[in-house]
Amino acid sequence: METFVSHGVEIAYSDFEPLGDDRREPIVLIHGFASTHAVNWMFTQWVKTLTEDGRRVVVLDSRGHGRSQKLYDPAEYALDLMAQDVANLLDHLSIARADVMGYSLGARIGTVLTLAHPERVRSLILGGIGQYLVQDAGLPSGLAEAMEAERIEDIDNSMLKIFRGFAESTRSDLKALAACVRGARKALDPALLSKVECPVLICVGTRDDVAGDPSPLQPLFRNARVVDIPGRDHNRAVGDRIYKQAVLEFLGQRP
Template identity: 30%
Template sequence: MLVSERIGQFFLEGEAGRDRLEYTEYGAGDAWVVLVHGQLMPRRMHQPLARALAAEGLHVVTLDLLGHGRSDRPEDPLVYSMTAFGEQVVALLDHLGADQAVVGGTSLGANVSLEVAAIAPERVRGLLVEMPVLDNAVEAGILAFAPLLFAARFLPVTVHALRWATRPVPRGLVPFWAGIALDTCDQRPGAMAATVHGIFFGRVAPSARQRRAITAPALVVGHPADPIHPAADAAMLADELPDARFVQATSILEWRARPERLDREAADFALECWGTRAGQRRTVG
């Protein structure tokens, strides 16, 4: 089923100036879903899921957070934090005139979704959370992203070189996820360092006490054998949230290579949030 797709933008006024954020809308109507990308990745990573959800009648929006994709990329670490990202999602809802949305995302986007539920619970119809980064992922996250921060700060030529090498590759000639990897390599050293610094030297997610106070229904997706996004964090989150169901993917690749099952789970959940909510917890293996 073909759905309409529209690119939009809005502006945030801050102490450092005016920042532009870009988003894509899929479909139409009042059953809003907002999807947020992973760290350093573009919003286009959620294009397949957005199209699948829009085909079910949902109005889906994917957003490039500040410092990512085609949004502005300031080089001040103070503008980057999980709370600031959550506020950007709320500002998007204000811009769209959406009172509520199912808010979800992957990795960084999962944590941002939790932040939105913590700072603006009245705007969250439901949470669609894949690969949250919580207590069990701290060490692996530092090991994964500290070298990126070091390279961006002290070896910026490596970041420039990777960008120059990957930008000329036509995205239409490579598989979709290879194109996302190429887009993720399109970084600027100053903005990249500021983004990683801002995230890792602030709070990574709402506290366990705040998470337990989130009343919105949630679908939490985790997968095994992923040290940065351990399944234990996803399972723990599903236990903490009062109205959550846990879905275990076969691996990190399932939603990328064979998305049908998880697309169906996500669509059923979002439609349920906008129709009849089911409070009963269930686990899907």
């Protein structure tokens, strides 16, 4: 991975050229909480799928995650700052406009990016997020404390225990993640979504208890489509074949 500095924070990223001779539109992928570019997009074959479709694929590790700089002040994880990191990466790579796909927390970041810099986003793909984008602050209550627990066995809530286990599996900095939880918890104003003019695709697993129902989210956007990923929960939906097919069709048909 390469790095660049976004407002004093070192951000790690990779830039993959499309396979074949045709150079097509870039797409930026933003991973979820406690994940990394590799776990979210490489291991699931997303980068391979999109480069084989002829697309330039840019991935990054969000601040506090993966190989990017770890910060311990919750204020450093405001969604506006995390979205600006993506905009600054586009500037660093001289990309004027890109498709943007985010998963879970990455979808929140992508939405904030689109609202702040609509001219930079050709289309927006939201994975692993439904009505909780606007009806909830996002990351579950008690998650910061779960990251700070001395042992995973000390966590009683099953969902929080899953998050902690995932964070340990990605070898995350748990103290940085706790700060991220406290700084990034923010529900978006539903009225703001009507300002998103670009096409939007929303993909959520039918067994995803973390994302919330995507159906109420669709009419809040001007031009949005919802795709259900049958039988998949929050973690297993990420690399699903139906999800990938829907994204490729969406990218191929959007203006």
